[in-house]
Amino acid sequence: MTTQTPARVRFAPSPTGVMHIGGLRTALYDWFLARKTGGQFILRIEDTDRNRYDPDAEWHIKESLQWLGLDLDEGPDIGGPYAPYTQSERLALYADAAEKLIDSGDAYYDDTQPDELAALRQRQQAAGQAPGYDNRGRHRTPEQIQDSRDRGLDVVVRFRVPDHGELQIEDEVRGRMKFDLSLLQDFVILKSDGYPTYHLAHVVDDHEMSITHVIRGEEWIPSAPRHVLIQQALGIPTPKYVHVPLITAQNGAKLSKRHGAQSALEYRDAGYAPDAVLNYLALLGWSPGDDTEVMTRNEIASRFEIGRILSHPAKFSAEKLEWMNQQHIMKADDDALADMMMPFLERPEEDGGFLDEIDRPVDRDVVKAMVPVLKERIKVLPDAVALLDFLFVEQVEPNAEEMIGRRMDAEMVLTALNASIEALTKVDPFTSDEIEAALRGLTSTTGLKAGQLFTPIRVAVTAKRIAPPLFESIEVLGRERTLDRLRKGLDAFETYLESAGE
């Protein structure tokens, strides 16, 4: 493998709500790049918007990263050489930068008030002009600014954008992008509450923290020139920009809740394996270059390349995620899978679980024994509940009518049940192989076909038409309980015949 310089990348979410899969995918790419290059994956909380700040969001972000297994090298809780990692604790840094820019003439204090800005915008729109700041705050005198301050008016710091010129920015996935500076207005870098805007904070922090790659969504492309302008004015280098494509809903629009967009934790609660979500999301906007799709996190990390990130948006597909989840479940270790299933089996119905009547606590050994045959039959973890419930109840109540399978009559059901009771009484050892041999042997003695023989047994034992493989199920259920259910099934069937027949 080619050696690469270690990348320092940060995931820098704004704690304003739950973490959606779009943000998650960005975090993924950060993590892959850091792990592939032996660099650092850093979490930085961008809480500079006091109005939209949501205290639960930060917890949600960290919980999501942890669930996905995106381990941090530096961050708010674990610290690091560039602490603190929360922007609201780094205000002095931004104020210093703003002051520096004012001193150099690249920024200025502006006391244009919000209502004046709104009126300006209104006028522009009425006149059919593009709405935007008209740089009216340039050339304010220190006295005017001081006067506004004394009167309690808002004062911000704006960056002075050159009136003309073209700015070229190199993007790692899109190549060279060109921007006409005459179209860009002076923009706020320090708000009237003393907090920086994203533009200033991003540039200052990414430089302070020696970030090498800024990986972010493509919605940031339009503001990239602002960032480069600040960097140039501050005399600091421009990091590599990696603008990743959006993940969209089926209609191509930005993902939102009503399109089925879910937070990471909702996928956790719905029974998805973190590796499957990781794998699926990684493939939305990136591919290893060949036909490989199902990969472990380490495989993805080692194969990850920024140059292979796509430049167009991808639509999210719940179906393919389900398929991916099943693929990972099939490959998973039996023990690990049993552990993953337990919470769903233990979860009572009122908490979103499926069954109220199963006996708890659920015997993990029983679950583990069924895992091998369950793997290829479930798409999400909770699917296991409906397949296993018959093992965790004292009695089942089979529907006698369902015992009569296709191309069968009542006589066959009686034959199958009676013969199986006799055969299973003698099977030894009571293992699925022996059980299968004994039951299959019945096809020659009874003249029944396999389907005709097994359907009544399945329904009597599991009370289901669709159930896990019969022989394994019987082995796990045990001889006594199986025989008991077969006998009761026989009784039930005879009762059914009497009531239905005459």
Place this chain on the structure above:
RNA sequence: GGCCCGUUCGUCUAGUGGCCCAGGACACGGCCCUCUCAAGGCUGAAACAGGGGUUCGACUCCCCUACGGGCUACCA
């Protein structure tokens, strides 16, 4: 409206001028296997947005158009 980014099967994608009358995967149909359901195997239908160039040769390079999306805040 302006600016920016994008456009290969329904969806995710491979494809970096000839290997492509375009390959894989999901979903869908058929067949096989089979104790139900799955899983698996085989198989079918399904795409280079349109138009101009450049070239001996364009899915691949350039331009235009169309369409889609993003941005256009003292939000990120």
